[in-house]
Amino acid sequence: MSLMAKAPGASVARLWAALEMVPEFHWLRAPEVGAAMVRGRQGATGAPFNLGEMTITRCSLQLESGAVGHGYVQGRDKDKARVVALVDALMQGDMAARVRAGMLEPLAAEMDAAKEARAAKAAATKVDFFTMVRGED
Amino acid sequence: MYVAVKGGERAIDNAHAWLAEERRGDTDVAELSVAQIREQLKLAVNRVMAEGSLYDPDLAALAIKQARGDLIEAIFLIRAYRTTLPRFGHSVPVETGDMACDRRISATFKDAPGGQVLGPTFDYTHRLLDFKLAAEGDIPDAPGAAPRDAPTPHITGFLNKEGLIQTEKESDDTPADLTREPLALPADRPLRLQALTRGDEGFVLSMAYSTQRGYARNHAFVGELRIGRVPVEMEIPELGFAIEIGEIELTECETVNQFQGSKTEPPQFTRGYGLVFGQSERKAISMALVDRALRWKELGEDDMGAPAQDEEFVLYHCDNIQATGFLEHIKLPHYVDFQSELELIRKLRREAADASATSKEAAE
Known part of the structure; x- marks a missing residue:
């Protein structure tokens, strides 16, 4: 769930469509948009303070098998929340291996690559200090 | 009216x-x-x-x-x-020490572990208009290098090991929330930080600048400035544990401030803290300076009477929506208000004219 919550909505939708799964389910809680208050700590390590809110969307559903899935995602993409909840529920059943191979693994690879690319660009801007020859000798 | x-x-x-x-x-x-x-x-x-x-x-x-x-x-x-969004909960405090840094610099330690990483900065540009941008064109990919795989440690952590900097007391107290309760004074530091992080960038910048120019000077060094992404974790009641619900970009600034010691504190470095959504480095540095200025009371410093030390002045005037609301309302119709002012001025003038006429007569 953590992985999918952070993934781009377009990637989740694309991989879900490629899985060609249409599981029957009913809503326990239809997707709703709300906010979560993000907290930080004073001086990074001290007492918590309220930094500001972020939008999130959540939903819960139940498959015909009885498995319950929850979706909590950043932003206001209700369809993404639905897919996350479906994947959460499917991962508890015999489709788990297929969902892992078709959704979670490619998503993790894609996000790792994006993170790596950013870290590489940051690394290229790291300063290599060298000391100039001093004049006093 | x-x-x-x-x-x-x-x-x-x-x-x-x-x-x-x-x-x-x-x-x-x-x-x-x-x-x-x-x-x-x-x-x-x-x-x-x-x-x-x-x-x-x-x-x-x-x-x-x-x-x-x-x-x-x-x-x-x-x-x-x-205001239309239901509040689903609050996050676990974000761990900025785990940040995937795009930028991370220190003005206090040249050889800081993790290095000086400039990131996509305006610094060192010549501030000359680039007319190439007026024409469309493809941008070449920025160069890459071997990425760092470990988290970048906080600079203040090193000073803390020697006990040279005042320690942030760990706590998990529930912070007061401006969006739930109106601002009440005196405000504690968590409440002040919330007000500052959502405060107007121009206002907070000017307040910070005033401390640099000598109005409650607090000798700030940018111990560390970092920009990057951190995961946001939240307790999910249905699950009974915390999961990551997303990832946000933050700018964090920790200042290290000279401090001679006071009646209650030994000589040591003190801290100012800025944490802001997005890449907002001017705001984060400003926030840290103003945070430090507002801490004079708890550190036992003197009240210099400076605006940046005045919690009421800073916190009640840093919100640009409150300020705009009150400022712009005066352009709305005040016809009746003004009518009564007009009547009053006419009456006062009439009385003044009568009085001078009477005194003239008396003189004659």
Whole structure:
């Protein structure tokens, strides 16, 4: 769930469509948009303070098998929340291996690559200090 | 005093129709998409998220489009929208020590572990207009290098090992929330930090600048400035444990301030702290300086009578939506108010004229 919550909505939708799964389910809680208050700590390590809110969307559903899935995602993409909840529920059943191979693994690879690319660009801007020859000798 | 009057409906409707037309501008020029604003005016989007106090780049970009680029109007739209959202909960405090840093510099330690990473900065540019940007063109990929795989440690952690810097007391107290309770004074530090992080960038900058120029000078060094992404974790009641619900970009500034010691504290370095949504480095540094200035009481420093030390002055005036609301309301009809002022002035003038006529007669 953590992985999918952070993934781009377009990637989740694309991989879900490629899985060609249409599981029957009913809503326990239809997707709703709300906010979560993000907290930080004073001086990074001290007492918590309220930094500001972020939008999130959540939903819960139940498959015909009885498995319950929850979706909590950043932003206001209700369809993404639905897919996350479906994947959460499917991962508890015999489709788990297929969902892992078709959704979670490619998503993790894609996000790792994006993170790596950013870290590489940051690394290229790291300063290599060298000391100039001093004049006093 | 306000008196309800009718008759403006048609004028208002027509004004709004014209506003929509003016917002669009010349239709021979391609229309700006929300995605273009989100991707290409990212620092404006960041400011609207920080001061609107809601992290959602798409909404902030939409607000900027709707407000025709007026960022305070866009912040107003975001603040209004956020009041319509149900609050699902709060996050676990974010761990900025685990940040995937795009930028991380220290003005105090040249050889800081993790290095001086400049990131996509305006620093060292020549501030000359680049006319190449007026023409369309492809941008070559930025170079890469072997990425760092470990988290970048906080600089203040090193000073702390020697006990040279004042320690932040760990706690898990529930912080007061400005969005739930009106601001009450005296405000504790968590409440002040919330007010500052959503405060107006220009106001907080000016307050910080005033401390540098000598109004409650606190000798700040930028111990560390870091920009990057951190995961946001939240307890999910249905699950009974915390999961990551997303990832946000933050700018964090920790200042290290000279401190001679006071009646209650030994000589040591003290801290100012700034943490802001998005890449907002000017705001984060400003916030840290003002945070430090406002801590004079707890550190046993003297009240220099400086504006940046005055909690009431800073906290009650840093919110640009409150300020705009009160400032702009004076352009709305005050016909009856003014009528009574007019009557009063006429009466006073009449009395003054009568009085001088009487004294003239008496002199004659």
